[in-house]
Amino acid sequence: MSSEEKEPLFSEDLTRGLQFCLRCGECNLHCPVHRTLQFNEAYSPRGWVNLASMLALRDIPVFIDKIEHMYISVLCGRCDPPCPYDVRPSELILRTRKELIDLGYVPPLEVAALPRKIRTNLPLFEPAAQEGAWSPPEEGGSSILYLGRWVLNSPEAAVAASELAMRWLSVPSLADSRPSCGEVLRLAGYFDEAREELESLSEILRERGVERIVTACPEAASRLSEAGLTAKTLHESLSDANVVDEKMASKKFSRGVLLVPDCWHEGANEAMFQILSEANVPVVYSKICASCGYLVTYNARPDVIERLGREIASQAEGEGLTYVAFVHPAAYSAVKAALRGAKVRPKILDAFQLLLQVARKA
Amino acid sequence: MPEDLVKILGKILGDDRILSDEISLATFSFDASNVRQMPDAVVRPTSEEEVGEVLQAATEHEFFVTPRGAATSLVGGPIPVEGGVVLDLTGLDEVFELDEEEGTVEAGPGLRVKELEEKLGGDFFLPIGLAGGGSATIGGLAATDAASSLSVSYGTMRNFVVGLRAVTPAGRWIDLRGYQAGGPRFLMDSILGSEGTLAVITRVTIRLARRPQVVTHSLDLLDSLDALALLSELAERGARPAAMDVFHRDVLEVAEGEQEAGARALITFTGTSECIESNSKILREVLEEFKPLSHDVLDGQLPDRNEPIIRAIKQAKQAAIFVSAALPRSTLRDIIPEIDRTASRYRVSTLTVSSVPLGWVTVGFLFDPLDDKLLGRAVSASQSAAELFAGNGGVLGFGTGIGRTMAHAFAKHRPEAAAAFALLKKVFDPAWILNPGKIVPTRGG
Ligand SMILES: Cc1cc2nc3c(=O)[nH]c(=O)nc-3n(C[C@H](O)[C@H](O)[C@H](O)COP(=O)(O)OP(=O)(O)OC[C@H]3O[C@@H](n4cnc5c(N)ncnc54)[C@H](O)[C@@H]3O)c2cc1C
Ligand code: SF4
Numbered sequence: 091m092s093s094e095e096k097e098p099l100f101s102e103d104l105t106r107g108l109q110f111c112l113r114c115g116e117c118n119l120h121c122p123v124h125r126t127l128q129f130n131e132a133y134s135p136r137g138w139v140n141l142a143s144m145l146a147l148r149d150i151p152v153f154i155d156k157i158e159h160m161y162i163s164v165l166c167g168r169c170d171p172p173c174p175y176d177v178r179p180s181e182l183i184l185r186t187r188k189e190l191i192d193l194g195y196v197p198p199l200e201v202a203a204l205p206r207k208i209r210t211n212l213p214l215f216e217p218a219a220q221e222g223a224w225s226p227p228e229e230g231g232s233s234i235l236y237l238g239r240w241v242l243n244s245p246e247a248a249v250a251a252s253e254l255a256m257r258w259l260s261v262p263s264l265a266d267s268r269p270s271c272g273e274v275l276r277l278a279g280y281f282d283e284a285r286e287e288l289e290s291l292s293e294i295l296r297e298r299g300v301e302r303i304v305t306a307c308p309e310a311a312s313r314l315s316e317a318g319l320t321a322k323t324l325h326e327s328l329s330d331a332n333v334v335d336e337k338m339a340s341k342k343f344s345r346g347v348l349l350v351p352d353c354w355h356e357g358a359n360e361a362m363f364q365i366l367s368e369a370n371v372p373v374v375y376s377k378i379c380a381s382c383g384y385l386v387t388y389n390a391r392p393d394v395i396e397r398l399g400r401e402i403a404s405q406a407e408g409e410g411l412t413y414v415a416f417v418h419p420a421a422y423s424a425v426k427a428a429l430r431g432a433k434v435r436p437k438i439l440d441a442f443q444l445l446l447q448v449a450r451k452a
Numbered sequence: 453m454p455e456d457l458v459k460i461l462g463k464i465l466g467d468d469r470i471l472s473d474e475i476s477l478a479t480f481s482f483d484a485s486n487v488r489q490m491p492d493a494v495v496r497p498t499s500e501e502e503v504g505e506v507l508q509a510a511t512e513h514e515f516f517v518t519p520r521g522a523a524t525s526l527v528g529g530p531i532p533v534e535g536g537v538v539l540d541l542t543g544l545d546e547v548f549e550l551d552e553e554e555g556t557v558e559a560g561p562g563l564r565v566k567e568l569e570e571k572l573g574g575d576f577f578l579p580i581g582l583a584g585g586g587s588a589t590i591g592g593l594a595a596t597d598a599a600s601s602l603s604v605s606y607g608t609m610r611n612f613v614v615g616l617r618a619v620t621p622a623g624r625w626i627d628l629r630g631y632q633a634g635g636p637r638f639l640m641d642s643i644l645g646s647e648g649t650l651a652v653i654t655r656v657t658i659r660l661a662r663r664p665q666v667v668t669h670s671l672d673l674l675d676s677l678d679a680l681a682l683l684s685e686l687a688e689r690g691a692r693p694a695a696m697d698v699f700h701r702d703v704l705e706v707a708e709g710e711q712e713a714g715a716r717a718l719i720t721f722t723g724t725s726e727c728i729e730s731n732s733k734i735l736r737e738v739l740e741e742f743k744p745l746s747h748d749v750l751d752g753q754l755p756d757r758n759e760p761i762i763r764a765i766k767q768a769k770q771a772a773i774f775v776s777a778a779l780p781r782s783t784l785r786d787i788i789p790e791i792d793r794t795a796s797r798y799r800v801s802t803l804t805v806s807s808v809p810l811g812w813v814t815v816g817f818l819f820d821p822l823d824d825k826l827l828g829r830a831v832s833a834s835q836s837a838a839e840l841f842a843g844n845g846g847v848l849g850f851g852t853g854i855g856r857t858m859a860h861a862f863a864k865h866r867p868e869a870a871a872a873f874a875l876l877k878k879v880f881d882p883a884w885i886l887n888p889g890k891i892v893p894t895r896g897g
Contacts, residue, residue, distance in 0.1 A: 098822075109821035112771055113484045115524045115587040119566055129542040129562070130496070131523070132471070137479040150478055159475050174585075174762045 100146045100189045104182070108143035111136065111177045117169035122378050123162065126397045133162060133394075135169035135179035142186040152190070158198045160187055162394065165277055166353040187279030201278045208275060208287065211268050214243050234300050235263040235324065236314070238307030239270040244423030250442035251306035251324055251419065257449075258333045261304050269294070271313040292317040306442065308355035308418060325417065325441065329361035334368040338452040345412035346372040347444060348436065350402055352418040359417050362441045369448050374409065376402050395428035399438075403429070406436040413437050415444040460513055461495055461537070464505045469496045480520070480538045486773060486827070487528030487856045491518070491538040498543045500560075500617070500654040506539060507652060508623030511883045517621070518887050519648035521592030522564065524585070526774045527855025529596065529647050533889040541591055544654060547571060555660040558615070558629070561591020561653045568658070576660035579606040585758075591653045597645030599851035601695035601755045604809040605722065606661060608851075610644040615657035618643050620650070621881040629657055642876060647853045648887045649873075650880040664722035666694070668753045669735060672745040676700045676715035676806070680784055682742055683808045686719075691734035693809060695720040699760045700788070700804035706818075707764035713745050717808075718755045757805060761816060764803050772803060772816030773834040775858065777846035779811040790840055791815055798833035800826065812850055813841070835861065842866055859893040 098105040117135040118124050124134040131137045138160065144150045160183060167180040187197065196202050207214055235255040237248050252263045269291045272284035292314070295303065303321040305311040314321035322330075347366060351359040359375075366373040378401055402425070406414045414436045416422035422440035429438065439447075461470045471477070471494040481490040492515075497503050510517045516536025523530045532538050544560030545567075551557075555576035557568060566586025569577060579602040580593055588598070594616065599608045606612075615629035628640045643651050673679060679698040686693065701714045721731040732749075739747060765772060779787060784806065795802045795817070803816040815837055819830035838858045842848045842865030848858050863870045870892045877884065884895050 106822060110769065110771070112765070113482055113523070114585060115484070115522050116585050118522070119564060119587045128496070129545075130471075130476075131540070132476045132479040134479075140482055141475060141478055144478055150474060153474075155473070155475060174758075175766050 096148050098146050099148055099152070099193070100142075100186070104185050104189055105143075105146040107177070107182050107185070108139055108146050110175060111139045111143065111179070111182075112175055113140065114174065116172050116174060117177075117179050120168045120172050122166065122168065122398065123164060123394060125378075126394065126401065132159075135163070135183070138163055138183050138186075139177070139179045142182060145186070152195060154196075154198075157190055157195055160190065161198055161201060161278075164394075168353060184277065184279065188281050189279075191279045197279065204275060204278050205280055205283050208239065208268075208270050208283075211266065214239055214274060231262070232299060233259075233261045233302040233304065234295075235259075235261050236271075236303050236305045236307075236310055236321075237263060237267050238305060238310040239267045239274055240309075240418075240420035241306045242267050244419055244426075244440070247419035247422060247440040247442055248306065250440070250446045253446060254328065254442055254449075255304055255306075255324055259304060259327055259331055261302075261327075271307070271310040273307075273309045273313055288313055288317055292319060295319060306419060308352055308358040312355075323355065323358045323361070325358040325361040325365075328445070329365050334365060335452075338369045338449065341370065341452045343369065343371040343448055343451060346374070346410060347413040347415050348376050348402065348406040348409065348411045349373050349441070350376045350414060350416045350421065352416075352421065355417070362415075362417050362445075365445065366448070369445075369452075371448055372411075374411070376414070377405055378402060392428050395424050396432070399425040399429045400432070400434070403434045403436050403438070411436060413439065413444060415439055415441045417441050456513075457493060457515060457537070460509050460515075461493065461506070464509060465495055465497060465502055469498070469502075470494070471496070480523075480540070481531070483523040483525040483528060483530050485526050485528045485531075485855070485857055486771075486831075487531045487533065489531050489533050489535065491532040492535050494538045494540055496540045496543050500544065500619070503539065503541070503544070503652055503654050504619040504623050504625065506537070507619055507621045507886070510537065510885045511621045511623070511881075514883060514885060516885050516888050517652075519591075519595070519652050521561065521589035521595070522587050524588045524592065525596070525855055526776075526852045527849065527857045529853050529855040529887075529890060530592075531856060533856055536885075539652065541652070542589065544591075545589075548655070549657075555662065556614070556657060557660070558655060558657040559590060561589055561594070561656055563590050564588070565590065565593065568660075572660055575663055577663050578612060578658070578660050579603070580609045580612065590656050590658060594644055594653055594656050595646065595648045596853040599810075599812065601697045601718075601720070601757045601807050603812075603851075604696065604807065605692075605694035608645075610641060612658050612660065613640070613644055613656055614659045615655075616640055616643065616653055617655035618651035618653045621883060621886045626651060629655070645853075647855060647890050649877060649890055650886065652886070664694075665725060665728060666720060666722045666752060666754055667728050667732060668695075668718050668720045668750040668755055669732070670746075670748040670750055671717045671719065671739070672713035672747075673715045673717055673742075674713070674745065676788060676804075677785060678742065679715060679717045679806075679808050680781075682717065682738065685738045685742075686734060689734045689738065691721075691731045691738075693719045693731070694722040695755045696808045697755050697757050698806045698808055700806070702802045702804055703760050703764050706768050706801070706803065707760055716760070720755045757807070757814075761803050761805060765816070765818075768801070768818055770801075770818040771821045772818050773830050773857070774814055774816050774852065775834045775837045775841065776812070776814040776850055776852040777838075777841035777848045778850035779813055779841060779844060779846040781808070781811045783844045783846075784808070784811060784813070787813070787840065787844060791837060794833055794836050794840065798829040798836070800830050800833045802833075810850075811846075813846075814851065838862075839865060854891045856890055856893075859889065859891055863892045 272287035276284035838861035
């Protein structure tokens, strides 16, 4: 039977979108996962899109292996701009996740458990830190720090963010991140649940009379702004507040830092880079990204994260740098977990912990 | 995968280098053409020796092997149309030698063009890499003898390959490093452009060109045939374009909407400023007679044969099957209208670009990937065009390779050339296990 006679598995819009990948391979060149996995076509934007296209046309059957495979992309979006045909592979991969879920296919277990974890405030990912073990100390006024569920998964980053927000911005933290901004769910393919979460969160914040939100998670700032609230990342808020005083600037931080940017939040990257430079910290960007928050979207296999982590660490080591600092706290916790037990020379932390150290030194 | 194949390959490569799960087989079943076939297995060697051993095993145990670079082929070249094993060469991307003064690189075939150019910095460039984008591999470029608009002045990929190492299906090594010209260079020339049917290239030495000064003139003309007359006139007066691409009415209309212009010509001059200026002066004089609809000068810009086509495809929201050939220039006047007739006969739209000095014509036949009937008509139209080109003395597959999609037309219209190919193939690959179904459709041609 020809593919025309068979009813496509996915919506016409998605099926059509998938067919318009002309398989030129330009996107593959830019994919950090493809590169890390030695250019294996199976792990590439072109590979994912065309696998989804075969599923759409029912050329191959849907089994758990293919569903899981769709969750290996870190959705960093690096493949989107180079595509000459504007195919936007990362969006197609995400929409494939969504439509598979809508069709009743069960995503990988950790992903399937996410809506419940979000609702019940359980830690999101394994090996996760003990989320309930640390509660933000303050309740917010008209300005609050919203940590976000990803950041709460890593208490040390959350503590550092809260301390920085309080110390330098006098902004207290919201006691928990429930409801979440929904991004965790959206990237898993749970679009409706994500929307509901964001709506509930916006409502709560409005009811409380919160006028200004500072977020430790770069993505939360984007989502909350989209929902019509005034939100900015902690990174940028600290940079705007010119937190580096003379004392800090006068004391050279002798250890070098490899700053791992968040592919989707240039503003947060630039802000962090600027603060560190002003504080006289020798800082360089890492060559590879894949460090964005999406790296931790549960889906990236631990071995993929581990390889990326090793590559980042080896650049730091090669350049004689002591620290690897992640702009996105969630990327930090994922890489840290993946490298647990591995012998890695540079110290791995997130940008907030690093900044706190720099401030303490001064 | 047949179990014995696993055992055989397992003796050569580690388990993680042999892929036989459905996801891997599916993702190694396509390239940029519409030819598809899943292999029985994919192997991903990391050394030249492993490549030799896989081929030797294939000859001994008689299974097919299809070499693959980045699978950007437009003609099904790296598709295992007869099944068997796909030999993924992207793992062989080591740079062995780099001479930044001379612009020479010796590297594994899996090195991607973009990385090659990055390694050599701004002074050098590969005049071939422009059109195919940066993702194609140098092995793929060498195996297809890739071409670009600049091939008028720079030649095709073979001009940049100054050495190679390859292995035949029987596991014999051919080391032609250093044979840039003369002597056994002819051996190298038979491997270059043989589309992975005679031997697998495991190392290539490439000498890049120095980046030239360049000026491109963009002219809107009433008709694509005017470009032919324009080129003759330029030649007559001693001007020699480094490239001359003509985008035909179909491209302009799809990309930019209906308009007066029936063609856009990009005429490129390279060389010293004096040389460019004197050529440009001749062009301006000629244009006084030709009176183009518009004339823009794009300083410092090399021609990009793909950009308008990509824009048109994006606008049309369709996919395309491409047919490409270098035709005797004298036939272009008759063949160009014939392409239009072929398209109307099959009720499909086309995108046509020609590099006039080379007689190189590429036609894309558009189709909606979700409409099987239209796809069928586009396939028939493309076959018909391939036959038209081959029947008129065209070098079929110039700039893309013959691959699978043009193999039938090649064998039918060029039986002697196909027989000569079979003769050579017998020497290199007596068991006929390497990339079967390409260049000629079957063993018997
Ligand atoms: C948008 C687009 C534009 C293009 N424009 C051009 C153009 O302007 N000019 C042009 O020439 N081509 C063009 N191409 C076609 C394609 O990019 C070239 O044919 C390129 O050389 C293929 O390189 P690859 O690494 O992708 O090889 P593949 O597609 O993987 O393989 C191509 C052929 O080479 C063989 N092969 C690959 N590696 C080896 C090896 N190491 N040893 C032996 N055989 C091998 C394969 O078996 C196959 O037959 C274009 C393609 C696209 C998608
Ligand atoms: S997604 Fe775009 S860049 Fe990637 S292979 Fe498809 S068409 Fe090319």
